[in-house]
Amino acid sequence: MAIQIKNLDIPTIRVKVDREKCQLPMICDYKCYTKCPQGVFHVHSYPNVSRAFMKPNPNSPKHYLVAGSAAPKCIGCMECTKHCPEDAITIEIKIPEVKEGENPYKHPFDSIEVAMENQKRIEELDSTYKGLKKI
Amino acid sequence: MCDICFTHNASAKIWFKDAKRYSRFMYHRNRVDLAKKNTKRIKGGTAAIEAAAGPLIAQAIDAYNLKEERFPDLMRAANRLHVQVQGAQTLTLQDSLDLIDISSPVCFIHCECRKFKYGFVERDRSKMTCLGLGIGMLRWQKTPARYVAGAEWVDHDEAREWVIKWNKKGLVQNLMNFGMRNGGPYIGGLCNCSRPDCASIENRLRYGEKQLIKGERVAIHNEEKCTGCFKCIQRCQFGAIAADIRKGKVQIDAQMCFGCGLCESTCEFDAIELRNRRDFPILRYDW
Ligand code: SF4
Ligand code: SF4
Ligand code: SF4
Ligand code: SF4
Ligand code: SF4
Numbered sequence: 001m002a003i004q005i006k007n008l009d010i011p012t013i014r015v016k017v018d019r020e021k022c023q024l025p026m027i028c029d030y031k032c033y034t035k036c037p038q039g040v041f042h043v044h045s046y047p048n049v050s051r052a053f054m055k056p057n058p059n060s061p062k063h064y065l066v067a068g069s070a071a072p073k074c075i076g077c078m079e080c081t082k083h084c085p086e087d088a089i090t091i092e093i094k095i096p097e098v099k100e101g102e103n104p105y106k107h108p109f110d111s112i113e114v115a116m117e118n119q120k121r122i123e124e125l126d127s128t129y130k131g132l133k134k135i
Numbered sequence: 136m137c138d139i140c141f142t143h144n145a146s147a148k149i150w151f152k153d154a155k156r157y158s159r160f161m162y163h164r165n166r167v168d169l170a171k172k173n174t175k176r177i178k179g180g181t182a183a184i185e186a187a188a189g190p191l192i193a194q195a196i197d198a199y200n201l202k203e204e205r206f207p208d209l210m211r212a213a214n215r216l217h218v219q220v221q222g223a224q225t226l227t228l229q230d231s232l233d234l235i236d237i238s239s240p241v242c243f244i245h246c247e248c249r250k251f252k253y254g255f256v257e258r259d260r261s262k263m264t265c266l267g268l269g270i271g272m273l274r275w276q277k278t279p280a281r282y283v284a285g286a287e288w289v290d291h292d293e294a295r296e297w298v299i300k301w302n303k304k305g306l307v308q309n310l311m312n313f314g315m316r317n318g319g320p321y322i323g324g325l326c327n328c329s330r331p332d333c334a335s336i337e338n339r340l341r342y343g344e345k346q347l348i349k350g351e352r353v354a355i356h357n358e359e360k361c362t363g364c365f366k367c368i369q370r371c372q373f374g375a376i377a378a379d380i381r382k383g384k385v386q387i388d389a390q391m392c393f394g395c396g397l398c399e400s401t402c403e404f405d406a407i408e409l410r411n412r413r414d415f416p417i418l419r420y421d422w
Binding site: 010011013034035037038039073075076091095105106107108109110111118121122125126132 | 149150153222224312315319345357358379386388389390414416422
């Protein structure tokens with residue numbers, strides 16, 4: 001089994017599905033579920049169960065999506081937010097701080113010039129993503 | 136300046152397409168450091184890096200088996216040093232062909248990992264899977280005491296044909312660089328590896344040793360095109376592909392993918408796409 005040393009320099013990510021907006025996933029044909037290459041979304045077909053008390057929540061829709069336990073698999077490809085017709089998904093990313101004059105991607109072989117060149121391109125790219133929130 | 140310098144100049148978006156990385160200048164500077172190390176006159180500095188990295192890795196691997204609580208700290212320290220001495224990165228087939236184009240001369244050498252691990256040295260060209268690049272190979276040829284099988288020189292076209300053949304067989308292409316001191320890495324080899332033999336792959340996957348870093352690309356799977364033939368699973372040396380029984384298709388874990396492109400070249404339905412690792416907000420920090 002592969003082991004992982006916890007690296008604090010890797011950003012943390014959270015996938016949020018707004019339950020108010022995503023009421024009936026069957027209408028959109030579970031777009032996020034089928035488009036996500038990482039299998040982040042799960043479909044539950046029974047009423048919501050409150051975590052604390054394990055009681056059913058009568059107000060919740062019959063089918064709903066969770067992006068809970070599997071969310072660390074998300075890579076931020078933004079396919080789900082692109083295809084969601086209700087804009088119900090937000091991807092929250094917490095990016096580690098970078099010091100001045102440091103390679104922001106911690107790529108061991110990049111020179112700082114290459115890293116800066118790439119960063120410009122990446123900032124442009126990120127601004128085109130819908131539903132990406134950097135915190 | 137010739138064409139190569141213009142197309143692969145310092146502003147290249149990918150670090151290994153920078154012609155400087157293969158130059159005599161870089162090799163020379165690194166070699167001078169090596170000489171200093173042999174005389175052990177320098178305290179700290181470059182000599183210390185090289186002397187400390189090897190034992191640290193051995194200690195860390197021992198700790199993994201015997202003293203688990205010490206393992207993470209030791210491996211983190213080893214990673215910090217080792218990448219400055221020798222490093223590797225996974226390449227796609229196209230990138231490795233480009234690598235051969237930039238560097239010269241090219242030769243076949245024996246596989247060091249197989250020599251260390253099993254005492255097995257290929258003396259027969261048809262069994263060799265390692266390519267030595269650049270002027271460092273002249274030195275390799277000159278010291279048969281250490282580099283037992285010597286260097287067998289080939290021209291670029293032949294080297295390219297062999298790499299394509301190895302890729303078809305299912306070997307992963309990794310570039311090897313030597314020395315990060317004095318202005319960055321010098322690229323000196325193109326390895327064609329398989330998981331059980333290759334120390335870089337094995338140490339990375341088993342112990343998290345980051346001598347081998349992930350490639351510039353990553354495989355993204357398209358579920359709609361996938362027919363579930365499962366051919367790609369056999370090709371992945373990194374264990375990133377798994378069968379998804381619910382859907383009758385495969386799932387590629389992009390966080391485990393090293394971007395070698397072996398799965399992409401075997402998929403007949405274009406269901407796998409190689410994309411730039413830096414396009415993904417999480418993966419661009421994950422090397
Ligand atoms: S951003 Fe990509 S990986 Fe993350 S949940 Fe959306 S589709 Fe899946
Ligand atoms: S794509 Fe949007 S609306 Fe459709 S199931 Fe996913 S979150 Fe709900
Ligand atoms: S990296 Fe691969 S080809 Fe190179 S010496 Fe090790 S096993 Fe052999
Ligand atoms: S080779 Fe292509 S079609 Fe076959 S399982 Fe893999 S991704 Fe799917
Ligand atoms: S998933 Fe494909 S590209 Fe990624 S490591 Fe495996 S074979 Fe290579």
